Amino acid sequence: MIRNWKLAASLLTICVLAVVYEIAKLRGEKAVLEAKVTLLKEELEHNNNGATTTTTSTSTSAIDTSTKTKKANQQVNQDKRDETKTEKKDTGPFRDKLFEAIEFCTGNNYVAPWAYKTHIDRLVPSEESARNFSLQRQHFEPNNNKQPECTTVTDLLQAVRNGRRQWNEPHLNTDVTELVNPQYWEEQEVTPSRFFPDQCDIPLLSPDQMCDVLGQFSHILFLGDSLERHMYMALVSAVKNDLIRGFVQDSDQALMREKCYCDGQFSEHEHCRLYTPEMMSFHAPDKGFCSQQTTSAMVRWANYAHKDGPAEYRTIFSGIDCSQPDNQGLLLILQGGLHFEVNARNVFTHFRDHMWPHPHLVRCAAHNKLYVIWLGMSAQSPRLYDQYPQQRAESAIQFDKDMEPIWEQQQWYNVTTIHWMNFTKRAQTSDGVHYLTETNYFRAQYLLQLAQLMKQEQITFHVGN
Numbered sequence: 001m002i003r004n005w006k007l008a009a010s011l012l013t014i015c016v017l018a019v020v021y022e023i024a025k026l027r028g029e030k031a032v033l034e035a036k037v038t039l040l041k042e043e044l045e046h047n048n049n050g051a052t053t054t055t056t057s058t059s060t061s062a063i064d065t066s067t068k069t070k071k072a073n074q075q076v077n078q079d080k081r082d083e084t085k086t087e088k089k090d091t092g093p094f095r096d097k098l099f100e101a102i103e104f105c106t107g108n109n110y111v112a113p114w115a116y117k118t119h120i121d122r123l124v125p126s127e128e129s130a131r132n133f134s135l136q137r138q139h140f141e142p143n144n145n146k147q148p149e150c151t152t153v154t155d156l157l158q159a160v161r162n163g164r165r166q167w168n169e170p171h172l173n174t175d176v177t178e179l180v181n182p183q184y185w186e187e188q189e190v191t192p193s194r195f196f197p198d199q200c201d202i203p204l205l206s207p208d209q210m211c212d213v214l215g216q217f218s219h220i221l222f223l224g225d226s227l228e229r230h231m232y233m234a235l236v237s238a239v240k241n242d243l244i245r246g247f248v249q250d251s252d253q254a255l256m257r258e259k260c261y262c263d264g265q266f267s268e269h270e271h272c273r274l275y276t277p278e279m280m281s282f283h284a285p286d287k288g289f290c291s292q293q294t295t296s297a298m299v300r301w302a303n304y305a306h307k308d309g310p311a312e313y314r315t316i317f318s319g320i321d322c323s324q325p326d327n328q329g330l331l332l333i334l335q336g337g338l339h340f341e342v343n344a345r346n347v348f349t350h351f352r353d354h355m356w357p358h359p360h361l362v363r364c365a366a367h368n369k370l371y372v373i374w375l376g377m378s379a380q381s382p383r384l385y386d387q388y389p390q391q392r393a394e395s396a397i398q399f400d401k402d403m404e405p406i407w408e409q410q411q412w413y414n415v416t417t418i419h420w421m422n423f424t425k426r427a428q429t430s431d432g433v434h435y436l437t438e439t440n441y442f443r444a445q446y447l448l449q450l451a452q453l454m455k456q457e458q459i460t461f462h463v464g465n
Contacts, residue, residue, distance in 0.1 A: 094207060109131050131428070135438045135441065148200050160419065164198070217330065251274065304351075347403070356463070371455065
């Protein structure tokens with residue numbers, strides 16, 4: 001009788017654990033439950049073979065079960081430690097190389113001021129060009145705010161739009177109007193700071209993870225002005241995991257390779273802008289990036305946000321055929337405004353007239369393989385307000401507001417807009433307009449995270465009803 005009761009109890013327990021087992025797989029507790037299920041099966045088999053029901057045998061069975069369970073738990077703990085070691089092994093070299101770059105650039109950071117290439121003397125490191133490196137180790141440390149990760153497009157966009165910068169110097173974190181205390185914001189602009197997304201965190205992508213995102217598209221086009229060019233440059237540096245000379249090392253100009261490094265990669269000195277066409281596009285596997293990837297997007301930046309556009313207007317979309325079954329789509333990242341008097345209507349008209357009629361682009365939209373991101377305006381330094389009054393903060397904010405209804409009025413649907421004002425406000429720049437490594441690196445990170453979420457949610461662009 002007792003034996004039958006124990007047999008029934010064991011069978012019931014196995015059934016319950018089988019249900020819990022499926023849940024536990026999601027929680028990483030699979031090994032523990034596997035061990036317990038195995039133990040109960042052994043006990044059941046033991047009972048079927050005529051195990052006694054004496055107190056002594058029951059106690060011995062309990063001791064054996066306890067010992068086996070303890071060993072199973074120890075094995076699980078060891079597995080977890082091994083997993084941790086594997087994670088550190090995977091991410092360690094990635095972060096170690098970042099920290100090595102930060103250490104080097106902290107003591108060797110020079111940003112040449114804008115100048116024509118004939119002014120080679122301005123490339124020479126000097127007290128004037130010496131700067132605090134915009135990236136620090138703290139940028140790669142976990143936030144202490146215990147926020148969840150952003151898991152939707154809406155969450156990520158709000159996190160960037162409503163986030164806030166914090167400076168290393170506590171007295172710089174007081175909200176002071178720039179017109180009241182110019183010295184205050186001037187100090188902010190040369191002091192390293194860190195941006196904290198609002199409500200949810202945006203996890204850092206390793207180069208391999210960036211490659212995974214690049215592999216989700218067949219083509220990625222950055223079409224914009226110099227601000228977007230710097231984002232493209234930062235993407236190249238990030239995928240290479242080289243923040244010292246990640247972009248300029250491919251230059252055929254010795255001065256560019258030698259003098260434009262660290263934050264200086266983003267200098268607007270002409271010698272730091274002698275790009276070759278090969279530098280402004282890449283297919284990761286062909287260049288040795290993304291060593292584990294067999295497929296990846298063709299990535300390219302084109303100067304597409306000036307009134308007098310280049311011949312690229314006619315050729316930028318060549319080679320794109322979204323009608324092919326294996327084509328994974330086109331990610332189009334648009335940006336402009338500074339060269340159009342910060343006038344939203346003029347910017348839209350320019351892109352519509354020069355871009356949309358292209359049949360390759362229309363075909364991508366027709367096959368639901370076109371993903372469009374619009375980059376909002378960035379914050380300009382107040383020291384340039386008199387020189388460029390149309391780019392003041394209030395004008396930039398109004399530009400973003402004016403752009404939002406234009407898409408729908410023109411029946412351009414699913415244009416995903418990311419707002420940069422809070423992210424770029426008082427960030428370090430080379431000249432009051434063009435940002436340095438920290439801003440461009442994290443903009444590239446956020447863009448890839450956004451692109452990945454858009455692909456998951458299938459937010460594809462289309463025109464008309």
